[in-house]
Amino acid sequence: MNKAATRRARWRRESCLRYVDLGSAIPESHRAWYGSSTRHTALLANVPVWGMIIPIMGATTVGTSSGRALLGQTRLSVLALLYGRPDEARYLNDIVRAVGAGTGAVQRELARLTAAGLLRRVVRGKQVYFQANAHAPVFPEIRGLIVKTVGAVGVLRSGLEMLGDGIRLAFIYGSLARGEETVASDVDLLVIGAAGLFDVVSALAPAQETLRREVNPAVFPRAEARRKLREGDPFLTAVVEGPKLFVIGGEHELAELVR
Amino acid sequence: MSLQSWSADGLLVPHPVSPDEVAALLAMVHHNLEQCRIAGLSPDWRLNIAYNGVLQAASAALLAAGYRAPAREGHHYVVLQSLLYTVGLDVTTVQKLDTLRKKRHTATYTHAGRVSDREARDAIELIDGVCADVEAWLQSVDR
Numbered sequence: 001m002n003k004a005a006t007r008r009a010r011w012r013r014e015s016c017l018r019y020v021d022l023g024s025a026i027p028e029s030h031r032a033w034y035g036s037s038t039r040h041t042a043l044l045a046n047v048p049v050w051g052m053i054i055p056i057m058g059a060t061t062v063g064t065s066s067g068r069a070l071l072g073q074t075r076l077s078v079l080a081l082l083y084g085r086p087d088e089a090r091y092l093n094d095i096v097r098a099v100g101a102g103t104g105a106v107q108r109e110l111a112r113l114t115a116a117g118l119l120r121r122v123v124r125g126k127q128v129y130f131q132a133n134a135h136a137p138v139f140p141e142i143r144g145l146i147v148k149t150v151g152a153v154g155v156l157r158s159g160l161e162m163l164g165d166g167i168r169l170a171f172i173y174g175s176l177a178r179g180e181e182t183v184a185s186d187v188d189l190l191v192i193g194a195a196g197l198f199d200v201v202s203a204l205a206p207a208q209e210t211l212r213r214e215v216n217p218a219v220f221p222r223a224e225a226r227r228k229l230r231e232g233d234p235f236l237t238a239v240v241e242g243p244k245l246f247v248i249g250g251e252h253e254l255a256e257l258v259r
Numbered sequence: 260m261s262l263q264s265w266s267a268d269g270l271l272v273p274h275p276v277s278p279d280e281v282a283a284l285l286a287m288v289h290h291n292l293e294q295c296r297i298a299g300l301s302p303d304w305r306l307n308i309a310y311n312g313v314l315q316a317a318s319a320a321l322l323a324a325g326y327r328a329p330a331r332e333g334h335h336y337v338v339l340q341s342l343l344y345t346v347g348l349d350v351t352t353v354q355k356l357d358t359l360r361k362k363r364h365t366a367t368y369t370h371a372g373r374v375s376d377r378e379a380r381d382a383i384e385l386i387d388g389v390c391a392d393v394e395a396w397l398q399s400v401d402r
Contacts, residue, residue: 186365197378198385201358216365220375235372 074101076150078109082119082132083146084211086139087183089122089131118142143179147245152176152187152211156247159207166195168222169249169257177243186214189247190239192225192257222257229258262326262344270337274327281397284319288312288390295383302379303366309379310363313356313386314338316393320345323397335360346396348389355385 071079077099082090090098096106110130113119117136122129133139147153152172160167174188175181191200197219208215220228220236228236240258265271291312295305317338321327324345328334339356342348359382366373 188370196381197362198355198358198381202354214361216361216373218373218375219378221377224376233372235370 070145074099074105075109075113077101078106078113079118079142080146080150082130083143084151085183086132086134086143087181089120089129091127091129095130140179147176152213153245153247155207155210156187156189156204156215159204160191160200160248162203163193163195163199165193166199167191167193167248169193169253170247171244171249171254172247173239173242173244177245179243186216187211189215189217190236190244191217191219191248192222192253193219194221195219225257262321262324262341265337265341266326270328270333271321271326271341272329273325274322276323276325281319281322284315284322285394285397288316288319288393291315292383292387292390301372302374302376303371305379306359306374306382307363307367309383309386310359313359313389316390317342317345320393320396323400342389342393346392348392352385352389356389359385 070076078095081095081098082088092103092107092110095110096103099106110119110121114121114130118133118138120131120133122131132143136142156170156172160170169192170189171177172187172189175185176187189204195203197217200217200219204215204217225236229240240254246254262271266273291308295308295312300308314335318327321338321341324341326341328337328341336357339360340353342356343350343353362374362378362382
């Protein structure tokens with residue numbers, strides 16, 4: 001055993017952390033809850049069993065957002081995927097892979113959401129596709145929730161937060177903010193702060209990968225933006241007055257800038 | 260990846276080295292690096308001129324290495340990436356140049372005014388450095 005493995009084994013022993021396979025303990029009817037893997041890390045040794053063990057669900061964590069507080073992880077992941085790109089239909093295996101949860105859990109969510117009219121189920125050849133249902137009465141609200149929590153806004157925010165105080169205000173403008181984006185649409189982002197363009201671009205690189213959209217930031221120091229707005233700069237004026245989705249800061253920071 | 264494999268893929272075409280062509284391109288680089296500093300120009304335009312300068316510098320390095328990039332879709336990308344193999348620029352710097360390529364593209368074709376003074380200044384500073392690196396490399400190859 002190499003040094004690192006020895007250290008890991010000791011750490012596990014000392015911290016009473018064990019890998020346990022819950023497989024045999026889970027009734028067949030509840031398997032779907034556990035996703036494809038029944039192997040979980042749990043603090044078990046020397047710990048009396050007082051209540052239920054909360055399984056670590058397999059879905060890819062999409063952030064500790066308000067969206068996550070409202071909905072279960074798997075449901076939120078499914079909605080994030082399909083309402084994040086409402087123009088795309090995706091087939092089951094593709095969704096399972098992207099969400100990172102078990103097939104059963106994902107299938108169950110898809111069935112519920114389809115029955116509720118939030119998703120469209122389309123059969124093409126031998127494949128079954130699912131897509132956000134743009135005709136659902138609550139489509140704009142769900143879409144807004146997703147975009148603002150785990151969709152573009154959430155993803156961009158987690159990137160920009162790395163730059164800390166370097167950014168005072170950032171918002172999406174253009175087609176995405178208007179809700180008119182297509183598969184080919186870029187994300188147009190206005191960033192106000194002391195951070196430089198290259199810092200912003202490298203902080204946004206993972207977000208660009210996640211969103212599978214080109215992110216085009218325009219970075220203005222605060223003083224320059226204020227001056228140009230006073231001078232009636234056509235680009236900044238149009239962007240500030242048009243529809244926007246706040247990523248960092250909000251109306252308050254915007255009002256300070258325009259004042 | 261190498262210039263040879265790009266040539267095999269048709270992204271580059273072998274081109275006999277001509278000192279006159281390299282010198283002509285370098286003269287354009289100098290011209291553009293001066294022009295982008297003219298007072299009163301919009302930041303979009305300053306970025307555009309400086310970008311042309313670095314594209315010409317990268318083309319000069321490619322020519323000195325015996326290649327040119329035929330004008331086709333994506334050739335700006337190829338020319339800038341070639342700096343990795345000609346001058347031996349680091350990946351981070353080439354990524355920054357690629358950021359400027361996209362920036363200049365959107366500023367030219369979709370939205371005017373999308374470039375800030377600060378962005379243009381940062382771009383010119385970066386491009387100045389890269390062009391100096393290209394010239395130093397060309398002199399070292401000459402010897």
